[in-house]
Amino acid sequence: MATERTSLFIFFGGTGDLAYRKLYPSMFNLYKKGTLREHFAVIGTSRNKLTDQAFQDEVRKSLGTAKSDKEAEKFISHFFYEAHDVTDKEHYSVLRDRANELDKQFKLQGNRIFYLSLAPSFFGTVAGYLKETGLTDSQGFDRLIIEKPFGRDFDSAKQLNDALSKSFEEDQIFRIDHYLGKEMIQNIEAVRFGNTLVESLWNNRYIDNIQVTLSEKLGVEERASYYDNSGALRDMVQNHIMQIVSLLAMEQPVSFTDVDIRAEKVKALRSLRVYNVADASTNFVRGQYGAGDSQRAYRDEDNVPHDSTNETFVAGKLLFDNYRWSGTPFYIRTGKMLADKFTRVDVVFKKPLIDIFSFPQNHNAPLEANVLTMYIEPKAGFTLRLNAKTNGQGFQTTPINLDYFVDDKDSKETPEPYERLLHDTMKGDGTNFASWSEVSYAWRFVDQIRKVWDLQQPEFPNYTPGSMGPAAADELIQRDHRQWVYRLNK
Structure with a gap:
């Protein structure tokens, strides 16, 4: 009990x-x-x-x-x-x-x-x-x-925080983000800091890039009035995605307490590069869904202006200017009316410097990168993709997956995010809540993207329902000679 x-x-x-x-x-x-x-x-x-x-x-x-x-x-x-x-x-x-x-x-x-x-x-x-x-x-x-929403930008968020701070201390304020209550989000810390095998490789020497995807299959539904004044950047990137990224990027805390964990998340967000106008335009893309077979375009949804320039999709490249992550990009994307509903993190490791198996005389395909995938929802678990020899004569290599997924029995017993977060509040444990410092650094980063977009007229709509967003999202990562781990028709 x-x-x-x-x-x-x-x-x-x-x-x-x-x-x-x-x-x-x-x-x-x-x-x-x-x-x-x-x-x-x-x-x-x-x-x-x-x-x-x-x-x-x-x-x-x-x-x-x-x-x-x-x-x-x-x-x-x-x-x-x-x-x-x-x-x-x-x-x-x-x-x-x-x-x-x-x-x-x-x-x-x-x-x-x-x-x-x-x-x-x-x-x-x-x-x-x-x-x-x-x-x-x-x-x-x-x-x-x-x-949420905790403000529309840094200035409004600061005004809200200043108002709250007149009556409550920072350790009394619990800014709830239900993503931090999800079982597999909390597993990020266990996988990183509970396994020498993983943590010793968790840096720019061994990781080529990290991808975070929050995909939604539905459109705006009854939230159209709110959503058209928010958009995917404010609604998903500033809070959910930035919180996930900070857990992936932070250093190991001195102890597993809310004070020390939050301190390391803040350090990571402080090192996140805030883009200038040119870099923001290059490293972030936005989209808005058009009409599908039986789906109205976003601009035809109830309570949405017919000339709306609100984005329903965002993809971007994040860079951390610190010793651990310098040169290793974090790619993010989120949107509505995409191929399916899921959240996942793909950690792509660097390939061997020399692929001894792919010389022409061996007739072998080049080795694929090792990938650690964390499935957040709807299924929960991990997959580690390795290269192994095929079964049979000769010497050919093929990627294999080592899988772990939470079974149905354990899944039913897993606390719901709000259940977990209400429990943490009663305990006074702020580990899985956003501190003001985290919120402020996230807004500073997002505000710069928003300011650049507000100066430009987008060509909307630019992606169809059931896809994984506009072509520009693929071009964003392909410019770096990389590709999304999860992609349609691969």
Whole structure:
């Protein structure tokens, strides 16, 4: 049985899609595993007028359970509701009184977690009123979880952070990125620092390039209004991809603690080369999907302007100016309406300096590069591609794969990202959350790309649904005499 954690959760945006679809089911998983038992409570808030009972009914629906499920009913009995206007200071006094009441009822020791699933423009307002009205004056811990987007650029992100910093210390702020809760993302550290074989080769002397691909099969769906003001660069690169890249690029931390891991991620991001105008134009490409067989073009989607220049695809080349990675590029790409939905990392090692098997008289194909592939989703596991002799007469070589994939039984028992991250927040472990320093360096890099693109008129649409993006994404890597490890029709 897991260690029981004690806390009051206050969800701002507690009747939203994220809360019902991800947060409450994740909390129920923690309840069934014993992390939550008797000493926890939840206050959901939104502008909607609901009773506690009506809110509990909605939570039950989100869990997919019946009233006959005694375990679920006991869990749901810890949920309460307050209609709340985040801009009205008086409402926080009502919230404070309810929090104090539940603190006594469930013996919560004054521990409070505030989850802001709201528009970023309200972050500073909520944080300020929480402090001013005494909601953070309890004797236990106070922790603030905020959802992305954390700003639109460095300046707006800094304004948000400055507003939060007036009420909460940096170690109290948990900037959630659900990718950091994925099992195989966390496995990056285990593979790197738990294996001498891997870590001794994890540098520019042995690695030719590293590729990170986040591919989405669907289009913008119901997110069109938000997405057209964000785009793939802000929506995926600034947060998810930069976090993955920092884990791949960082040095080994002094200890496996959130402070030391974050310090090394920041050092890596500090060494990331921020491009000038010419280099940004050369090393980053963007795309927007057109129409397919039964798919509308992006510009024909609901709530999307017909002349939109918003990108639905990004590919780029990242360079780190440090001793470990100088000269080894990191290639990234992400987009909507691509061939399939998956996330993977391909680590391409350098070929032997001399290929003794490919002399003309041997009639043997050149050796292929060794590749370590980390499959993040939907399947989870690793593949290591090696060269070996074919079975039979003569001496021919062929690539073979050494595979490990999480089986169905283990996969079902793997914690969901939000389950893991809520658990980490209760522990006070910030390892899998982005620090302000990480966010700031990521924005500085992305802002330069955005500024260059804003000066140019793209030729959209430039790729078809079901492909892997525009031809320029392939040309980007082919200029360096390389190719994507995952490609269609290879």
